Amino acid sequence: MNLLTALARLLIFPGILFAIPAAWFFLWVERKSVAMMQGRIGPPFMQPFYDFIKLLGKGTPPRTGIVGGLMRAWPLIAVSTAAGAVGLLPVLPSSGGFQGDLILLLALLEVPSICIIAAGFTSRSIFGEIGSAREAVLSVSYNVVFLLAIISVAASQHTFRLEALAQAPATPLRWVGILAILICLPAKLHLNPFSLPNAEQEIYSGPMVEFAGPELAMWELSHGLEWVAATGLVATLIAPQMAFWGLSALVFVALSFGIVLLLSALAAATARLAIDTTVRFYWQCTIIFAVLAVSSALFMRLRS
Secondary structure: OOHHHHHHHHHOOOOHHHHHHHHHHHHHHHHHHHHHHOOOOOOOOOHHHHHHHHHHOOOOOOOOHHHHHHHHHHHHHHHHHHHHHHHHOOOOOOOOOOOOHHHHHHHHHHHHHHHHHHHHHHOOOHHHHHHHHHHHHHHHHHHHHHHHHHHHHHHHOOOOOHHHHHHOOOOHHHHHHHHHHHHHHHHHOOOOOOOOOOOHHHHOOHHHOOOOHHHHHHHHHHHHHHHHHHHHHHHHHHOOOOOOHHHHHHHHHHHHHHHHHHHHHHHHHOOOOOHHHHHHHHHHHHHHHHHHHHHHHHHHHHHO
16 A cells, blocks of 8 residues: 555545544534434534534643643544554555554554543542443453454454455355444443443543543544444445445445444334343453354365
């Protein structure tokens, strides 16, 4: 992948120029669909954008020293890495990439969660620390399933290159892996029934409780970009590569939109689980997926 192609993917499509409006749109779809399923009106179409602009115009609590610098740095790092993850998605045909870019994508997807954990402890708030502890436990729980699913899919295709993985034919293990990834997305995106770290009724938004103004705006943008990156990863694994770039982009957006609706329906239909129930759920999923992955691998080996 040459420099011009890399910049186009990062800055234009599926990068920043597309990803930021898509982030606001997905946040609106999630809030609107949940409201409609609960019999409420929900926010207007432009509400996530209005919230972002309003927060940019507000002040932040005075902080000095290294704590103030870290409180400003964590959301910026989260936004940068989430945008970088979106830019790596192999949406368009012949979009380039490099060997091992899947590993880089996984690393970038994990950085926002690490920043949230660090931000809660940096804030020195008891509610922030509780939220960060919950985020850390939740991250360890679902990441076992999430990473095992992606690595199993990649290993079955003998490649860790995203473009080659997107173009590979569908196999039983690939669909099992996609299902496992979908099971992990509600926890990764802090949706019910796994919205433990930011439970407003219990710990006042958890790690975000001490953030305000532009810092909180960056956290909201980071969350929206995580929506785009996470749903986009699943969409690229589901959708076949098209010869025409416009059709590839349309299929990518449509599949991502459908996944947002699916996750929103799940969030509206469920209540928040306790932390011990969540950990047991994901560790049980790990055992089930491990058995399915081994069974699928043996089935593919016997067929070949």
